[in-house]
Amino acid sequence: MTKTAERPAAAVRIRPVKAPSPAGDRRRRRLTDHLRAYGFLLGGLVCFALFSWYPAIRAVVIAFQKYTPGSDPEWVGTANFTRVLNDPEFGAAWRNTLTFTLLALLIGFAIPFVLALVLNELRHAKAFFRVVVYLPVMIPPVVSALLWKWFYDPGAGLANEALRFLHLPTSNWSNGADTALVSLVVVATWANMGGTVLIYLAALQSIPGELYEAAELDGAGLLQRIRHVTVPQTRFVILMLMLLQIIATMQVFTEPFVITGGGPENATVTVLYLIYKYAFLYNDFGGACALSVMLLALLGAFSAVYLRLTRSGEEAA
Numbered sequence: 001m002t003k004t005a006e007r008p009a010a011a012v013r014i015r016p017v018k019a020p021s022p023a024g025d026r027r028r029r030r031l032t033d034h035l036r037a038y039g040f041l042l043g044g045l046v047c048f049a050l051f052s053w054y055p056a057i058r059a060v061v062i063a064f065q066k067y068t069p070g071s072d073p074e075w076v077g078t079a080n081f082t083r084v085l086n087d088p089e090f091g092a093a094w095r096n097t098l099t100f101t102l103l104a105l106l107i108g109f110a111i112p113f114v115l116a117l118v119l120n121e122l123r124h125a126k127a128f129f130r131v132v133v134y135l136p137v138m139i140p141p142v143v144s145a146l147l148w149k150w151f152y153d154p155g156a157g158l159a160n161e162a163l164r165f166l167h168l169p170t171s172n173w174s175n176g177a178d179t180a181l182v183s184l185v186v187v188a189t190w191a192n193m194g195g196t197v198l199i200y201l202a203a204l205q206s207i208p209g210e211l212y213e214a215a216e217l218d219g220a221g222l223l224q225r226i227r228h229v230t231v232p233q234t235r236f237v238i239l240m241l242m243l244l245q246i247i248a249t250m251q252v253f254t255e256p257f258v259i260t261g262g263g264p265e266n267a268t269v270t271v272l273y274l275i276y277k278y279a280f281l282y283n284d285f286g287g288a289c290a291l292s293v294m295l296l297a298l299l300g301a302f303s304a305v306y307l308r309l310t311r312s313g314e315e316a317a
Contacts, residue, residue: 063081
């Protein structure tokens with residue numbers, strides 16, 4: 001029996017594994033992060049597209065059409081704009097809206113800042129007073145307006161009852177042509193200042209305490225510290241809140257609609273209230289959209305100019 005020679009096993013060749021490219025890994029990771037982020041944003045984007053962007057684009061189209069729900073729209077060009085411009089209420093609405101905005105800036109812009117300064121200096125019961133200041137924001141706007149409507153009632157309203165108790169002359173408040181708009185400004189200021197106060201508080205608490213200590217060492221008083229330390233340090237917040245307040249007050253609707261109904265003598269008819277009348281009282285959706293486009297163009301142009309001027313001021317500073 002012969003023993004066959006064993007053949008040597010073939011040598012196994014091991015190929016080196018190529019390491020992945022770090023640049024490729026970073027690109028894939030970045031792409032995955034972007035897809036995940038857009039996935040989370042998808043719901044918000046769909047809501048904005050359906051309930052904000054599409055209605056805005058649709059309103060611009062209807063502004064050039066004769067449109068009534070249930071019938072085919074008819075293209076009329078600029079006829080809606082001409083009709084709205086010739087409306088006697090058009091001038092009153094814009095005048096009342098601009099006056100309301102100016103009064104809201106004079107009354108409602110300084111009060112939240114002063115309240116924030118006071119709350120920031122409190123040592124006790126800070127949380128309680130913050131809740132008290134923010135409480136009106138948590139009340140539904142219509143409920144708030146109805147409460148103030150009863151408060152302003154010239155007969156049995158709380159405002160006139162207090163004046164009678166003090167043996168002072170009473171007022172017509174929201175029922176008087178001369179006092180109605182100012183009364184609505186007070187309502188809007190009371191109802192909306194809570195959020196502004198909290199934003200100011202957050203900005204004030206971010207100011208380094210060393211700046212106030214240095215100002216005190218230099219002999220600066222309270223008003224000087226506010227002027228030279230507080231205001232410059234919160235300048236960006238003040239400018240942004242001013243822009244947002246102007247945009248919001250130019251779109252005032254709830255207070256005139258609930259409390260005064262646009263009266264007395266069209267003293268509280270605002271642009272947004274006139275848009276409501278065109279759409280739901282006159283059934284003129286073309287005119288309502290034309291007026292909406294005018295308001296949109298004005299606010300857009302004002303915002304662009306305002307941001308340009310504030311940016312130029314910051315660069316110059």
